[in-house]
Amino acid sequence: MGLKDSxxxxxxxxQPARTMAQRLVYLALVLLSVAVMILGKVDASKMERVRxxxxxxxxxxxxxxxxPVESINRFVAEARELYAIxxxxxxLKQENVRLLQWQTVARKLEAENAALRKLVNFVPxxxxxxxxxxxxxxxxxxxxxxxxxxxxxxxxxxxxxxxITGDGLTGRITSVGxxxxxxxxxxxxxxxxxxxxxPGDVRAIMTGDNSQHPRLIHLAPxxxxxxxxxxxxxxxxGAFPPGLPVGRVLSNSDQGILVQPFVDSARLGFxxxxxxxxxxxxxxxxxxxxxxxxxxxGRQFEKR
Amino acid sequence: MKPGVLYRLDLLxxxxxxxxxxxxxxxxxxxxxxxxxxSHIIPLLPLMAIYHWAVYRxxxxxxxSVFIIGILQDIFTGAPIGVNALVFLLVYGVVxxxxxxxxxxxxxxxxxxxxxxxxxxSALTWILVSAWNVxxxxxxxxxxxxxxxxxxxxxxxxxxxxxxxTFLGSS
Numbered sequence: 001m002g003l004k005d006s007x008x009x010x011x012x013x014x015q016p017a018r019t020m021a022q023r024l025v026y027l028a029l030v031l032l033s034v035a036v037m038i039l040g041k042v043d044a045s046k047m048e049r050v051r052x053x054x055x056x057x058x059x060x061x062x063x064x065x066x067x068p069v070e071s072i073n074r075f076v077a078e079a080r081e082l083y084a085i086x087x088x089x090x091x092l093k094q095e096n097v098r099l100l101q102w103q104t105v106a107r108k109l110e111a112e113n114a115a116l117r118k119l120v121n122f123v124p125x126x127x128x129x130x131x132x133x134x135x136x137x138x139x140x141x142x143x144x145x146x147x148x149x150x151x152x153x154x155x156x157x158x159x160x161x162x163x164i165t166g167d168g169l170t171g172r173i174t175s176v177g178x179x180x181x182x183x184x185x186x187x188x189x190x191x192x193x194x195x196x197x198x199p200g201d202v203r204a205i206m207t208g209d210n211s212q213h214p215r216l217i218h219l220a221p222x223x224x225x226x227x228x229x230x231x232x233x234x235x236x237x238g239a240f241p242p243g244l245p246v247g248r249v250l251s252n253s254d255q256g257i258l259v260q261p262f263v264d265s266a267r268l269g270f271x272x273x274x275x276x277x278x279x280x281x282x283x284x285x286x287x288x289x290x291x292x293x294x295x296x297x298g299r300q301f302e303k304r
Numbered sequence: 305m306k307p308g309v310l311y312r313l314d315l316l317x318x319x320x321x322x323x324x325x326x327x328x329x330x331x332x333x334x335x336x337x338x339x340x341x342x343s344h345i346i347p348l349l350p351l352m353a354i355y356h357w358a359v360y361r362x363x364x365x366x367x368x369s370v371f372i373i374g375i376l377q378d379i380f381t382g383a384p385i386g387v388n389a390l391v392f393l394l395v396y397g398v399v400x401x402x403x404x405x406x407x408x409x410x411x412x413x414x415x416x417x418x419x420x421x422x423x424x425x426s427a428l429t430w431i432l433v434s435a436w437n438v439x440x441x442x443x444x445x446x447x448x449x450x451x452x453x454x455x456x457x458x459x460x461x462x463x464x465x466x467x468x469x470t471f472l473g474s475s
Contacts, residue, residue, distance in 0.1 A: 029393055
């Protein structure tokens with residue numbers, strides 16, 4: 001070991017004393033790691049605060065590093081799309097015909113719905129506000145399923161907001177810094193989401209276990225759930241708006257009821273955060289809560 | 305004494321690179337590559353670097369920098385804070401006790417040594433995270449992650465050795 005490279009702090013000591021000191025430092029650091037682990041278990045919020053502060057500080061670095069990768073990914077995706085353009089065109093034409101039929105049906109239902117709503121003085125759902133954010137770190141790993149976003153408190157991100165993509169629900173905001181936030185994915189070990197299985201309106205809790213397929217627990221006894229059934233958020237507990245698509249039931253066996261999420265969490269580039277303006281889990285300033293937001297048009301905020 | 309100052313600054317910058325490279329590995333391993341399933345089994349790059357520097361240039365990677373790297377790894381990956389710090393420090397400590405045995409040996413010996421130590425480290429991480437969460441985590445992803453880490457080690461070690469020879473000189 002080179003003597004001249006040792007920390008200046010220890011340079012006045014003799015060799016055996018220095019070795020001793022280094023061992024003590026090592027031991028102290030090991031004990032500190034254990035202490036930090038235990039502290040994180042006992043007082044989770046304090047450790048979460050540390051995580052938020054550090055993540056916030058390095059968010060610009062992560063943002064910078066992830067940008068070229070994002071560009072390459074976009075380029076590859078575009079090249080792939082170009083290659084498949086004819087096949088996609090044919091498929092889209094077919095789909096268009098079918099969708100036009102649906103459009104007719106939807107228009108009719110919309111008119112009917114409006115008429116019926118007028119009839120019963122229906123109070124409409126609160127309009128949600130969107131915040132779009134870019135994924136700057138895929139902190140997946142074998143032990144936790146979460147991603148970091150480049151939007152934080154200053155962009156209106158709040159703890160508890162639902163993170164969605166065009167396909168459906170992908171997770172929930174667990175911690176927020178000034179310019180970054182963390183989304184715990186629905187596949188994470190600590191994710192619990194109240195859902196409804198359709199058809200049949202079976203209420204359940206969807207819980208992750210770090211595998212690709214979350215499972216459904218706490219179903220009412222005797223309820224029937226089969227493969228292919230749609231899973232959507234129930235809105236129970238007020239954490240999420242009801243009816244967000246989550247996934248499909250994959251199998252119902254001895255291992256429990258497994259769900260195939262609609263969102264491929266491995267391919268997250270951008271997510272949208274849904275500010276539903278709910279009190280309780282989602283904290284909103286008084287001027288934005290309740291019915292005031294219902295009157296406002298859905299505000300769209302884009303951050304790239 | 306202008307040249308002396310410059311020389312010292314240059315040496316300091318060079319000697320900081322083992323820590324900075326290991327830190328870079330922490331950042332690189334959380335880049336969202338958007339390749340399905342990869343984030344679950346992304347090789348443990350920082351562990352490779354810590355093992356490498358602990359074997360070859362331990363004086364340039366003191367225990368406290370290993371601790372910092374471990375804590376940052378925990379913070380970014382969303383693992384319980386302290387787990388990777390502890391595991392990295394233990395790997396570092398084991399390498400130091402085996403330093404006499406590992407140093408100057410052929411690469412095959414160093415690689416096998418890494419296999420044993422990183423395998424134990426993966427198992428330990430699994431136990432710690434499972435205990436912390438009070439739930440048994442599916443170990444298959446961790447197993448594949450270990451295989452990838454083990455398999456990629458020669459490539460990463462080759463790069464680090466080249467760096468070492470070019471910028472750090474001999475120990």
